Amino acid sequence: xxxxxxxxxxxxxxxxxxxxxxxxxxxxxxxxxxxxxxxxxxxxxxxxxxxxxxxxxxxxxxxxxxxxxxxxxxxxxxxxxxxxxxxxxxxxxxxxxxxxxxxxxxxxxxxxxxxxxxxxxxxxxxxxxxxxxxxxxxxxxxxxxxxxxxxxxxxxxxxxxxxxxxxxxxxxxxxxxxxxxxxxxxxxxxxxxxxxxxxxxxxxxxxxxxxxxxxxxxxxxxxxxxxxxxxxxxxxxxxxxxxxxxxxxxxxxxxxxxxxxxxxxxxxxxxxxxxxxxxxxxxxxxxxxxxxxxxxxxxxxxxxxxxxxxxxxxxxxxxxxxxxxxxxxxxxxxxxxxxxxxxxxxxxxxx
Amino acid sequence: xxxxxxxxxxxxxxxxxxxxxxxxxxxxxxxxxxxxxxxxxxxxxxxxxxxxxxxxxxxxxxxxxxxxxxxxxxxxxxxxxxxxxxxxxxxxxxxxxxxxxxxxxxxxxxxxxxxxxxxxxxxxxxxxxxxxxxxxxxxxxxxxxxxxxxxxxxxxxxxxxxxxxxxxxxxxxxxxxxxxxxxxxxxxxxxxxxxxxxxxxxxxxxxxxxxxxxxxxxxxxxxxxxxxxxxxxxxxxxxxxxxxxxxxxxxxxxxxxxxxxxxxxxxxxxxxxxxxxxxxxxxxxxxxxxxxxxxxxxxxxxxxxxxxxxxxxxxxxxxxxxxx
Numbered sequence: 001x002x003x004x005x006x007x008x009x010x011x012x013x014x015x016x017x018x019x020x021x022x023x024x025x026x027x028x029x030x031x032x033x034x035x036x037x038x039x040x041x042x043x044x045x046x047x048x049x050x051x052x053x054x055x056x057x058x059x060x061x062x063x064x065x066x067x068x069x070x071x072x073x074x075x076x077x078x079x080x081x082x083x084x085x086x087x088x089x090x091x092x093x094x095x096x097x098x099x100x101x102x103x104x105x106x107x108x109x110x111x112x113x114x115x116x117x118x119x120x121x122x123x124x125x126x127x128x129x130x131x132x133x134x135x136x137x138x139x140x141x142x143x144x145x146x147x148x149x150x151x152x153x154x155x156x157x158x159x160x161x162x163x164x165x166x167x168x169x170x171x172x173x174x175x176x177x178x179x180x181x182x183x184x185x186x187x188x189x190x191x192x193x194x195x196x197x198x199x200x201x202x203x204x205x206x207x208x209x210x211x212x213x214x215x216x217x218x219x220x221x222x223x224x225x226x227x228x229x230x231x232x233x234x235x236x237x238x239x240x241x242x243x244x245x246x247x248x249x250x251x252x253x254x255x256x257x258x259x260x261x262x263x264x265x266x267x268x269x270x271x272x273x274x275x276x277x278x279x280x281x282x283x284x285x286x287x288x289x290x291x292x293x294x295x296x297x298x299x300x301x302x303x304x305x306x307x308x309x310x311x312x313x314x315x316x317x318x319x320x321x322x323x324x325x326x327x328x329x330x331x332x333x334x335x336x337x338x339x340x341x342x343x344x345x346x347x348x349x350x351x
Numbered sequence: 352x353x354x355x356x357x358x359x360x361x362x363x364x365x366x367x368x369x370x371x372x373x374x375x376x377x378x379x380x381x382x383x384x385x386x387x388x389x390x391x392x393x394x395x396x397x398x399x400x401x402x403x404x405x406x407x408x409x410x411x412x413x414x415x416x417x418x419x420x421x422x423x424x425x426x427x428x429x430x431x432x433x434x435x436x437x438x439x440x441x442x443x444x445x446x447x448x449x450x451x452x453x454x455x456x457x458x459x460x461x462x463x464x465x466x467x468x469x470x471x472x473x474x475x476x477x478x479x480x481x482x483x484x485x486x487x488x489x490x491x492x493x494x495x496x497x498x499x500x501x502x503x504x505x506x507x508x509x510x511x512x513x514x515x516x517x518x519x520x521x522x523x524x525x526x527x528x529x530x531x532x533x534x535x536x537x538x539x540x541x542x543x544x545x546x547x548x549x550x551x552x553x554x555x556x557x558x559x560x561x562x563x564x565x566x567x568x569x570x571x572x573x574x575x576x577x578x579x580x581x582x583x584x585x586x587x588x589x590x591x592x593x594x595x596x597x598x599x600x601x602x603x604x605x606x607x608x609x610x611x612x613x614x615x616x617x618x619x620x621x622x623x624x625x626x627x628x629x630x631x632x633x634x635x636x637x638x639x640x641x642x643x644x645x646x647x648x649x650x651x652x653x654x655x656x657x658x659x660x661x662x663x664x665x666x667x668x669x670x671x672x673x674x675x
Contacts, residue, residue: 024484074481075484
């Protein structure tokens with residue numbers, strides 16, 4: 001049965017099913033019980049599972065992360081949510097010094113099965129402290145897993161796996177994906193962490209992307225398909241552990257690589273992928289690989305500036321053309337000319 | 352203060368044991384086989400022993416970097432502790448933790464960490480977890496005076512009070528954070544008891560060098576927590592004899608005066624207890640000697656175990672990064 005729900009509903013459904021099946025799963029975060037329910041991802045959970053397992057919390061990100069960690073030490077499986085990733089920076093001590101290392105530094109005797117859900121904002125003036133994409137920061141830390149779903153189907157399956165995983169998992173959701181629709185089975189299912197997905201097969205060029213950028217990559221691949229050019233799109237799904245096998249396999253097949261990373265250019269996930277390819281597949285490459293990223297500057301708030309901050313779909317198209325040495329103009333370029341600070345024309349703000 | 356004779360002897364024995372173990376570590380450290388920082392608790396033994404004497408085996412304990420005393424007082428395995436300090440595979444953390452990361456799950460010791468204050472919310476979360484699971488274990492967490500300056504101290508106490516968690520917060524005030532004295536870190540008006548009371552938490556302050564006082568205050572606190580009255584905060588003044596980290600004395604650095612050090616040394620928690628017990632005819636010198644012989648033999652066995660244990664295989668470096 002094809003049932004369409006949006007990504008926020010998929011997250012909600014995964015959470016409810018995990019809580020239903022395992023009494024030790026609980027959810028905590030600012031606003032999880034409020035009328036908006038973290039953009040709809042926690043709506044109705046308190047009524048279904050009670051205030052003990054669905055709790056709003058003091059505004060104390062670091063302390064509450066430590067509390068989630070402590071509860072995990074005695075058998076609970078907390079899901080901690082933050083309405084923006086930027087607020088969670090207050091809890092880096094607990095995440096990096098404790099959650100990521102507890103299993104290792106005590107010789108494997110204890111585990112910290114916690115999921116930290118984070119939302120990345122974009123556009124409509126989200127600005128320097130409401131739009132940061134920090135996947136590279138977390139992926140750098142041994143002991144953490146980092147997940148970035150692109151579709152409602154993946155969001156549900158990956159969240160179930162994250163909750164059932166015995167390690168701390170940083171689960172990064174992009175605000176622009178919450179309202180996107182997709183087929184999602186009703187039953188509980190799992191998508192393994194650490195496995196990328198080839199969402200479009202192709203032989204001419206590989207685009208590696210994640211989260212929202214995967215939607216852009218798919219659009220570009222579809223546009224070029226009309227021109228007889230087959231782009232392979234690899235959606236990472238999990239940033240850490242990185243699925244190097246799938247990446248290298250695809251690059252060896254297509255011999256051209258673009259990585260789109262919704263983050264700053266330097267020291268990024270894109271940089272890491274280029275390094276992996278340089279180490280393991282440089283002889284396969286027909287031309288230099290390219291990173292398409294944000295510039296190394298904080299996100300400006302004003303739309304006139306932020307419109308030029310985010311890479312446009314044209315940038316991807318032009319990069320593809322350059323790599324494939326295509327000179328003729330792409331006919332669909334004008335169609336894509338729209339403000340970049342809203343997800344689609346129906347959006348009237350605010351977030 | 353009236354105290355049961357058996358308990359008095361118990362407290363003495365365990366303080367003596369911790370003192371002798373720490374002195375042995377200080378003595379052996381120069382061999383450079385213990386290749387990790389050690390934060391000795393010589394001079395602070397009464398707090399660990401007086402508090403832990405009120406805890407049950409099933410109760411949880413978490414602590415900071417200066418935790419040898421807490422670990423031993425709670426019943427942590429001495430052989431595994433020493434092997435850990437020696438970096439051996441038989442250590443309590445398989446040689447990956449060292450002196451600052453001690454664990455013994457068989458007696459409820461869930462871990463010790465050195466990032467100041469960082470253990471307080473974790474302990475609070477352990478208490479929260481036990482409450483959610485409807486278990487009756489109490490959780491005790493030891494930290495120093497500097498940890499009360501961290502945001503997580505406030506954050507944790509706020510939540511513990513909100514949820515009436517079964518957690519005992521124990522602040523060991525030894526007046527220094529590394530070499531930074533209290534005077535540069537806290538206003539003289541600061542009153543931790545008033546702070547915790549403003550959050551709805553009961554608190555008491557006592558002489559950390561008087562084990563009977565520590566024992567009695569902890570007894571009251573633990574009884575309150577077990578009755579479901581929520582968290583409790585204890586603060587004890589004491590003094591660190593040796594350097595912040597390492598086996599030596601460091602009064603030559605000039606961050607504290609020799610007079611101050613000697614004043615506190617005179618208040619030695621172990622000597623003053625020994626005096627009391629001998630004068631009260633509770634302990635004889637010959638019994639003390641036999642205690643010392645027993646403990647020395649135990650320490651020798653543990654040192655020999657640690658020294659003779661194998662180092663972890665190199666591949667172990669990459670294991671336990673992720674839990675299965």
